[in-house]
Amino acid sequence: MLNGIPINYYIMLSAVLFIIGAVGVMARRNAIIVFMCIELMLNAVNLLLVAFSTLHNDASGQVFVFFIMAVAAAEVAVGLAILAMVYRNFKSIDIDLLSRLKN
Amino acid sequence: MLGLTITQWLFGILSFLAIMFALMVVFTRNPVNSVLYLVLTFFCIAGHYILLNAQFLAVVHIVVYAGAIMVLFLFIIMLMNLNPDAEPRKHIVTRIIAGVIGGVLLFVMVGALKGAEQLQIVQGGPSQIGLVKNLGKVLFSEFLFPFEIASILLLAALVGAIMIGKRDTNTNDKDIINQ
Numbered sequence: 001m002l003n004g005i006p007i008n009y010y011i012m013l014s015a016v017l018f019i020i021g022a023v024g025v026m027a028r029r030n031a032i033i034v035f036m037c038i039e040l041m042l043n044a045v046n047l048l049l050v051a052f053s054t055l056h057n058d059a060s061g062q063v064f065v066f067f068i069m070a071v072a073a074a075e076v077a078v079g080l081a082i083l084a085m086v087y088r089n090f091k092s093i094d095i096d097l098l099s100r101l102k103n
Numbered sequence: 104m105l106g107l108t109i110t111q112w113l114f115g116i117l118s119f120l121a122i123m124f125a126l127m128v129v130f131t132r133n134p135v136n137s138v139l140y141l142v143l144t145f146f147c148i149a150g151h152y153i154l155l156n157a158q159f160l161a162v163v164h165i166v167v168y169a170g171a172i173m174v175l176f177l178f179i180i181m182l183m184n185l186n187p188d189a190e191p192r193k194h195i196v197t198r199i200i201a202g203v204i205g206g207v208l209l210f211v212m213v214g215a216l217k218g219a220e221q222l223q224i225v226q227g228g229p230s231q232i233g234l235v236k237n238l239g240k241v242l243f244s245e246f247l248f249p250f251e252i253a254s255i256l257l258l259a260a261l262v263g264a265i266m267i268g269k270r271d272t273n274t275n276d277k278d279i280i281n282q
Contacts, residue, residue: 005114005154008216013118013151015212017125019205024129026201029193032134032180036141039172040125043148046164050233054155059232059241062160066242069167070253074260076172080179081264087183088270096193 010051017044031093121147157233
């Protein structure tokens with residue numbers, strides 16, 4: 001019989017991962033790294049959904065994680081296409097330079 | 104060994120590694136190294152999924168994230184040929200403020216979630232919902248409509264990505280002539 005792990009530990013782990021991602025979004029200027037930090041935040045939420053899904057023995061949470069993965073894949077495809085276009089036009093992906101969107 | 108079971112040891116080690124690799128993602132200057140650390144973070148999270156008896160999601164997580172999305176990131180980074188020495192850095196004040204905001208956010212979250220229920224997660228035993236068979240039954244009965252909508256979303260994203268990424272032929276010809 002395996003000893004379980006309190007749900008609090010999963011909540012704390014997810015919170016820490018989410019905040020690392022949030023700090024990365026705020027502190028970095030490279031747009032690709034900002035994207036990766038957003039992925040990190042999505043994964044923190046996914047982990048918590050799976051933990052609660054297992055806790056309540058309900059499959060809905062895991063199906064939600066499945067959909068979140070599909071949406072994340074779509075988001076990354078479109079986002080990276082936009083970044084590639086921006087890099088072609090501006091020769092830079094520094095978000096501080098791109099904050100005005102026009103010229 | 105401190106009275107901990109194997110599951111608890113694995114949970115601790117995987118959590119430590121996931122947090123360390125996540126920190127390295129944020130604090131590494133070379134974007135390629137950042138991507139590789141993010142892949143390691145995803146492997147640690149997949150390990151957590153296996154600990155939670157969600158085998159299907161663990162496999163899908165590795166295939167989709169480490170296999171597809173991260174390769175896309177690497178491809179784009181290599182396409183842009185970013186020089187780590189010319190990596191733009193935010194002003195030191197901005198970075199300190201970001202760290203302080205993160206710390207305050209962590210403080211608030213820990214404070215708000217401290218009173219969460221102390222239930223034990225059932226592991227290894229009766230929880231069989233993460234297996235492909237059970238998850239597939241739920242996915243194709245209860246969640247059939249969202250599943251189809253997701254396919255349309257992926258198609259739209261595919262078309263959108265191609266349209267955005269396509270070279271604008273008219274302006275491009277003019278640029279070449281001007282050069």
